[in-house]
Amino acid sequence: MLPTPSTSHVSFDRVYEPAEDSYLLLDTLSSESEKEFLQDRFTHSKPPTSTPPKNSPSPLIIEVGSGSGVVLSFIHAHALTIFGRSDILTAGIDVNPHACQATIQTIRCAEKEQEVSKTSHGFYLGNVAADLTGALRCGEVDVLIFNPPYVPTPNLPSLVGDPKLSAFDADSHLLELSYAGGEDGMEVTNRLIESLPGILSRDRGCAYVLLCAQNKPEVAKEGIRKWGSRWMAETVGSSGKNAGWEKLQIVRIWRESPPISTT
Amino acid sequence: MKVLTLNFLTCAVKACKTTSASFPLVPKECELVSDTIAPNPTLLTNLLPRVDWPALGSIAVALGFPSLSPLPPTPADLENDTKMMADLHTLLLETQISEGSLVCANCGHEYKVKEGIANFLLPNHLV
Ligand SMILES: C[S@@+](CC[C@H](N)C(=O)[O-])C[C@H]1O[C@@H](n2cnc3c(N)ncnc32)[C@H](O)[C@@H]1O
Ligand SMILES: [Zn+2]
Numbered sequence: 001m002l003p004t005p006s007t008s009h010v011s012f013d014r015v016y017e018p019a020e021d022s023y024l025l026l027d028t029l030s031s032e033s034e035k036e037f038l039q040d041r042f043t044h045s046k047p048p049t050s051t052p053p054k055n056s057p058s059p060l061i062i063e064v065g066s067g068s069g070v071v072l073s074f075i076h077a078h079a080l081t082i083f084g085r086s087d088i089l090t091a092g093i094d095v096n097p098h099a100c101q102a103t104i105q106t107i108r109c110a111e112k113e114q115e116v117s118k119t120s121h122g123f124y125l126g127n128v129a130a131d132l133t134g135a136l137r138c139g140e141v142d143v144l145i146f147n148p149p150y151v152p153t154p155n156l157p158s159l160v161g162d163p164k165l166s167a168f169d170a171d172s173h174l175l176e177l178s179y180a181g182g183e184d185g186m187e188v189t190n191r192l193i194e195s196l197p198g199i200l201s202r203d204r205g206c207a208y209v210l211l212c213a214q215n216k217p218e219v220a221k222e223g224i225r226k227w228g229s230r231w232m233a234e235t236v237g238s239s240g241k242n243a244g245w246e247k248l249q250i251v252r253i254w255r256e257s258p259p260i261s262t263t
Numbered sequence: 264m265k266v267l268t269l270n271f272l273t274c275a276v277k278a279c280k281t282t283s284a285s286f287p288l289v290p291k292e293c294e295l296v297s298d299t300i301a302p303n304p305t306l307l308t309n310l311l312p313r314v315d316w317p318a319l320g321s322i323a324v325a326l327g328f329p330s331l332s333p334l335p336p337t338p339a340d341l342e343n344d345t346k347m348m349a350d351l352h353t354l355l356l357e358t359q360i361s362e363g364s365l366v367c368a369n370c371g372h373e374y375k376v377k378e379g380i381a382n383f384l385l386p387n388h389l390v
Contacts, residue, residue: 058309060271087306091268100380123306123356125271126264130383134275137286140313160384 002030002081005073005110010102014171016067016178020239021147021210021248025071028237028250029145029208035082037236037252041204042142043084058087059142059204061122064132064192066092067178069103071145073110079122086120092127093135095159096174100127131159132188133195141199144207146192149178152185152214185215193220196253197227206254208236213247221251230255264379266358269322270314274367275374275383284369287318290325291373293363300356307351308338314355328354 004026007018028034042059063072072092079086092103107124114121128135133144157180161173181188189209196207211217217235224233233253240247269287279285316335324330329350341348364373365381372389375382 056309057312058306060313087303087309089267089310091271095384097380097382101378104379123303123310124265125268126359126379128264128268128272128381128383130275131385134385135272135381135383137271137273138280140271 002026002074002078003113005070005077005106005113007068007070007102007106009105009109010068011098012068014174015096015099015102016175018068018070021150021212022067022070024237024239024248024250025145025147025208025210026074027239029071029075030078030082031237034236034252035084038082038143039084041206042088058089058123059083060089060091060140060201061143061145062133062136062141063090063092063103063145064094065099065146065148065178066094066103066127067096067099067147069099069106071147072103073106075145076107076122076124077110077114080120086122088122089125090122091125093130093132094127095129095131095177097129098174099178100129103127132192133199136199138198139201139205142201142204142206144196144200144205145209146189146207147210148181148189148192150181150185150189150210150212150215151179153180153182156180156182156187181215185212186220189215189220193224193253200255202255203257206252209251209253211249211251217249217251224253230258232256264360264376264381265356266322266326266360267310267314267355268381269365270319272365272381272383274370274372275385276367276370276372276389279367279369282369285367287315287322288365288374289368290322290360291364291366293326293360293376295326296359296361297353297357298359300352302348302352303356304341304348307348307355308341310355311335311338311341311351319354323354326358326360 066072076090079088157176221233235249236252237250274285320331361379363376366373
């Protein structure tokens with residue numbers, strides 16, 4: 001088990017507190033099978049070596065909805081173990097500016113820990129406050145991670161809180177943004193999934209998205225496979241199994257590389 | 264946010280996405296801070312292939328850095344030119360934008376940067 005970064009400095013009155021969903025992402029991304037998938041995709045030599053192959057550009061890892069930063073800082077700190085290289089670029093996005101600040105701090109703490117133990121970490125670009133992938137340049141993201149607001153709710157909160165709200169109501173609005181997913185809990189997640197073909201890098205792009213049972217994960221995966229023959233969507237991690245139902249699962253979405261031409 | 268972040272951002276207005284003018288966002292009246300980072304030639308060499316060099320050149324000038332060479336250095340250039348290595352290290356790895364704004368050259372929208380966080384949330388009439 002790789003150590004989980006500390007988030008004790010974060011105010012959970014207005015930023016999502018790490019929970020079972022966050023930990024399922026950590027476990028899945030550091031599982032043997034995902035390390036193998038990621039290292040195969042981003043490092044061709046066998047791990048763990050600190051020298052990535054020549055000319056393989058640094059992968060860009062983006063977490064959407066980074067919240068406290070627990071997931072992003074975990075990947076950032078354990079880049080060498082997970083990717084087989086530490087020259088990765090990491091960045092976070094969240095609609096909640098307090099979450100952006102929290103992520104920055106969590107990354108800073110995780111980097112300090114790594115430096116004290118003389119181990120490597122990735123290169124953190126920063127956090128931006130934005131709606132999903134709306135501020136990203138096309139075709140640049142190599143790994144996108146999203147633990148969305150996935151709880152089915154009758155309504156979706158507006159992205160920007162009313163400035164006239166009291167401090168208490170403003171905090172409640174931010175917490176609502178962290179879990180409220182609208183119809184089937186999929187309204188936000190569907191918007192993110194639809195943006196993937198545009199923002200993932202053509203050759204290496206992949207995404208990890210958390211879904212819960214009420215999100216109808218089989219329907220979501222089928223929808224992605226219909227994008228074209230190279231598009232894949234598979235469940236690569238799950239928790240809370242009960243009578244064949246996974247309460248939470250992580251779906252990996254990616255494009256298979258085209259066959260290597262022999263000429 | 265590191266200056267390098269600008270290599271991955273565009274205007275969030277939908278209509279701007281398809282125009283080349285929406286990249287790069289132009290830094291305006293930015294305050295910079297500098298982190299001290301140990302030299303990391305591997306990182307610098309491996310991130311350069313994904314940097315849009317002309318865009319970086321215009322960003323460097325807008326931030327008051329010396330202008331860059333017309334063509335990006337090859338890994339060999341970088342290895343042999345310690346000054347270029349040091350300059351790129353400072354610009355790409357050490358420099359952060361802490362306050363200011365980022366302007367879309369297509370629609371003119373200004374995205375504010377506060378405490379190092381750029382805000383791309385759009386007012387309702389632009390969504
Ligand atoms: C379930 S929390 C996950 C937080 C953290 N990644 C974790 O795993 O603990 C969902 C996060 O998504 C953010 N979020 C919700 N809607 C968003 C949107 N449209 N764009 C960006 N972030 C959003 C919330 O503010 C919240 O931080
Ligand atoms: Zn614009």
